[in-house]
Amino acid sequence: MSGNTEEQPLLPDSFQAEEELQETAYESSEKIVVVGIDESDSEDNWGRVPPFSWKKLWLFTGPGFLMSIAFLDPGNLEGDLQAGAIAGYSLLWLLMWATAMGLLIQLLSARLGVATGKHLAELCREEYPAWARIVLWIMAELALIGSDIQEVIGSAIAIRILSRGVVPLWAGVVITALDCFIFLFLENYGVRTLEALFAVLIGVMAISFAWMFGEAKPSGKELLLGVLIPKLSSRTIQQAVGVVGCLIMPHNVFLHSALVQSRQVDRSKKGRVQEALNYYSIESTLALVVSFIINIFVTTVFAKGFYGSELANSIGLANAGQYLEETYGGGLFPILYIWGIGLLAAGQSSTITGTYAGQFIMGGFLNLRLKKWMRALITRSCAIIPTMIVALLFDTSEGSLDVLNEWLNVLQSVQIPFALIPLLYLVSKEQIMGTFRIGYVLKITSWLVAALVIVINGYLLMEFFSSEVNGPLFGAVVGAITAAYVAFLLYLIWRAIAFYLGKA
Numbered sequence: 109m110s111g112n113t114e115e116q117p118l119l120p121d122s123f124q125a126e127e128e129l130q131e132t133a134y135e136s137s138e139k140i141v142v143v144g145i146d147e148s149d150s151e152d153n154w155g156r157v158p159p160f161s162w163k164k165l166w167l168f169t170g171p172g173f174l175m176s177i178a179f180l181d182p183g184n185l186e187g188d189l190q191a192g193a194i195a196g197y198s199l200l201w202l203l204m205w206a207t208a209m210g211l212l213i214q215l216l217s218a219r220l221g222v223a224t225g226k227h228l229a230e231l232c233r234e235e236y237p238a239w240a241r242i243v244l245w246i247m248a249e250l251a252l253i254g255s256d257i258q259e260v261i262g263s264a265i266a267i268r269i270l271s272r273g274v275v276p277l278w279a280g281v282v283i284t285a286l287d288c289f290i291f292l293f294l295e296n297y298g299v300r301t302l303e304a305l306f307a308v309l310i311g312v313m314a315i316s317f318a319w320m321f322g323e324a325k326p327s328g329k330e331l332l333l334g335v336l337i338p339k340l341s342s343r344t345i346q347q348a349v350g351v352v353g354c355l356i357m358p359h360n361v362f363l364h365s366a367l368v369q370s371r372q373v374d375r376s377k378k379g380r381v382q383e384a385l386n387y388y389s390i391e392s393t394l395a396l397v398v399s400f401i402i403n404i405f406v407t408t409v410f411a412k413g414f415y416g417s418e419l420a421n422s423i424g425l426a427n428a429g430q431y432l433e434e435t436y437g438g439g440l441f442p443i444l445y446i447w448g449i450g451l452l453a454a455g456q457s458s459t460i461t462g463t464y465a466g467q468f469i470m471g472g473f474l475n476l477r478l479k480k481w482m483r484a485l486i487t488r489s490c491a492i493i494p495t496m497i498v499a500l501l502f503d504t505s506e507g508s509l510d511v512l513n514e515w516l517n518v519l520q521s522v523q524i525p526f527a528l529i530p531l532l533y534l535v536s537k538e539q540i541m542g543t544f545r546i547g548y549v550l551k552i553t554s555w556l557v558a559a560l561v562i563v564i565n566g567y568l569l570m571e572f573f574s575s576e577v578n579g580p581l582f583g584a585v586v587g588a589i590t591a592a593y594v595a596f597l598l599y600l601i602w603r604a605i606a607f608y609l610g611k612a
Contacts, residue, residue, distance in 0.1 A: 139299075174303065176310070180402055186425040192409065199351055201334060207399070248523065254516045264499060306460075312453040313454055
């Protein structure tokens with residue numbers, strides 16, 4: 109962090125020169141101007157971090173909460189309910205540490221965006237050769253489509269629950285697809301309006317799942333022990349892997365590096381950049397604390413109701429509402445509808461952030477100068493078309509939906525290294541980050557976290573394919589794809605190692 113600023117420039121000259129020529133995340137007119145109380149932008153704060161201001165924290169608050177939606181999407185909720193039903197309270201400690209690992213990765217993503225003024229997709233386009241960046245773009249798009257299918261299906265299931273089955277799954281997909289137009293409409297009113305929408309949706313989730321928590325009355329003692337005492341058995345290893353895998357979302361790494369550019373930061377002044385990083389760290393931490401509490405609510409409700417029961421292994425997103433109603437009854441306001449409202453808020457918010465992420469990924473990797481509404485429409489179409497096919501094929505089969513969800517989790521798991529490795533490589537590079545490149549301790553910690561996440565997801569993939577791959581032809585195809593996958597992964601790792609050894 110510290111050092112001679114003359115020897116280590118805040119930003120490379122090429123980045124400063126290109127700033128006015130290329131701004132793909134936000135136009136200058138869209139950015140929020142952040143000025144504290146009794147403070148002017150004309151003050152000379154090049155090397156000094158301005159004092160803490162609650163007003164400034166409020167103005168910087170927003171991107172972290174949008175980022176936190178990925179920790180609350182329907183895929184995560186399904187992971188929560190299955191972990192609670194099968195493992196009880198025993199994996200709450202892992203949920204806490206997985207959230208902490210996710211926070212570290214997201215803070216590095218924010219650091220990259222603030223320090224460079226560019227987001228991860230843009231920097232990948234500039235730093236990697238053409239063939240590699242095309243592969244990275246395809247991987248990011250596949251991860252986004254897989255995530256979006258889960259989110260849209262989750263919303264459609266919620267709509268079916270709230271309509272008491274009147275609205276079929278495919279119709280729920282169509283209704284959910286219209287959120288693209290809500291997104292485009294609200295975007296015209298500025299970043300803060302969009303952030304306000306997400307605040308409302310997160311509030312709806314918090315109230316809904318807190319209400320369920322109050323209805324179910326899980327054991328406070330078991331909850332506390334589950335958070336504080338690590339416990340893992342061979343019987344719950346699959347759920348443990350799922351808890352970690354669900355929280356680290358590839359598209360979210362790309363998204364956060366772009367969202368932080370919605371605030372106007374004078375990157376020629378080191379103090380202003382550090383100030384922005386400080387505020388983003390606070391608001392991102394607060395956002396993920398809220399998401400952790402919401403995930404705790406869901407996990408413990410299903411732990412109380414289904415752990416040790418015959419239903420534990422068969423419960424999933426599609427039938428969770430029905431089982432909740434049978435277990436906890438109707439009450440003043442039936443828990444089935446409370447679950448449906450919370451699930452709908454999770455699905456709608458995550459599909460809109462998916463549309464947002466898709467804009468940045470496509471625009472960054474391909475350097476497209478399309479209007480935002482056009483990019484949003486293209487991004488939404490890429491996800492809605494396969495989702496509609498899925499809805500029509502699996503509308504009446506809950507078991508098939510669960511199998512599909514497993515395949516989608518695998519699709520996203522294989523993409524994680526292609527977001528993490530470029531991120532860690534870029535934030536370590538002084539030519540890109542200037543004085544804000546990460547230090548030795550943070551670098552080692554970040555690579556260890558990334559390695560752990562990659563190994564955990566590798567285990568998930570091995571377990572999945574060992575049970576699903578049957579027949580020589582299918583096995584040969586999977587083997588060939590795996591070989592190409594590993595080769596590209598080794599290329600990314602080699603490039604990072606070469607840089608650290610001074611050869612790049």
